[in-house]
Amino acid sequence: MKDAVIIGAGFAGAVTARVLAEHGKSVLLIEKRNHIGGNAYDWLDDNGVMRHEYGPHIFHTNSSRAVEFLSRFTGWYDYEHRVLGYVQGRLVPIPFNFRSIDMLFEKEKAEHLKSVLTEAYGEDHKVPILELRKNKDPEIRELAEYIFEHVFKYYTMKQWGYTAEEIDPAVTGRVPVITGYEDRYFQDSFQKMPDQGYTAMFEKMLDHENIEIALNTEAMDRLSVDPEKKEVWLDGSLYQGIVVYTGLVDQLLNYRCGDLPYRSLEFTVRTEKGRFQPVTTVNYPTRADMHPYTRITEYKNMQKNPPKEKTTIAVEYPFAYDRNGKNGRVPYYPVFTDESREKYQAYVDLLAGIDNVYLLGRLAQYRYYNMDAITEAALAFCDQLLENR
């Protein structure tokens, strides 16, 4: 019997597997897909493009602990992400900043708007759009309504199926308005990509004699949890080792409190000649009847040695997650409402008292994690676990 069973070979599961293995624990890592890496999985396609199967993943962080750990398994190359948005027929920088103002307004008006914003918030300040819309100055409010209409309103509706006012303000707050010319999408001190890709990094991380990987394996075919008896069963026997679960918590408990809502995505991938667009990602914050998709990603624009002749692009369409549906079968983002938070808590309560089951990662904890944040969280989780066991 293994000391630990980990479900899911994404960042949460792989980082945990490696640390436990290095502390002498034997680990069985169960993954239902045919590959490791979770949603960060990438691969070199026929065009020579490093494709990110589940959407573009850009590594950026201020966490020296995450960088130090991951650097044991990969080198890095510099990459700073920049995004353009299709606004009134032009491609303007997103986050919306002074350059976007320069491109969309005539010179005199643009100069005036920039000085009003600087006076109100100072230079290079990041202002959430919902805050900007509440400003007392009618001129700032008018600009805020313009930005809201052209950058946030339809994008949010397409992405989430809700209006910006209906969803958690943290969601729109993630892409602020910037009172300066900073046009990088992220401002973290470390912005680099793994030099051979994410999958290669995971391969090294999981290459350890104490780790056994079972791909193409649905965990629920081997593992079950009985919340009444407070028991965990693995391959037909009572299991008292460590279980780190990074999958969907509603699935773990057989959906007995109902399905947790997620937003899903579908990607239409195609080959084009040469270069398709000026940056890796172009957002389409337009009405759905104009562009039914939210963004287009050209992967080679963030690649170290991109091919010249051909390019691969992915057009991204959001859907409601439906585990039995035709589209939207992959759960990507939790949809936070009071009801979904309560439902999640009901699942967590059911697991209380089962001392060997731990929930970790974006699915099991029903929260949004960036890659650096889940790396840090997994390392902190291991610190605690190893202290107690």
Ligand SMILES: Cc1cc2nc3c(=O)[nH]c(=O)nc-3n(C[C@H](O)[C@H](O)[C@H](O)COP(=O)(O)OP(=O)(O)OC[C@H]3O[C@@H](n4cnc5c(N)ncnc54)[C@H](O)[C@@H]3O)c2cc1C
């Ligand atoms: C479209 C998109 C873009 C993103 N871009 C960025 C970015 O640019 N930068 C950034 O830092 N972060 C980004 N992220 C976040 C990043 O994907 C997460 O931080 C990371 O995937 C979290 O790792 P995880 O291990 O928690 O989850 P996952 O990567 O989802 O791993 C969970 C794994 O568990 C497996 N699994 C689930 N249930 C079972 C089961 N029952 N049996 C067996 N296996 C199971 C899954 O197949 C999966 O492989 C993005 C996320 C999305 C959705």
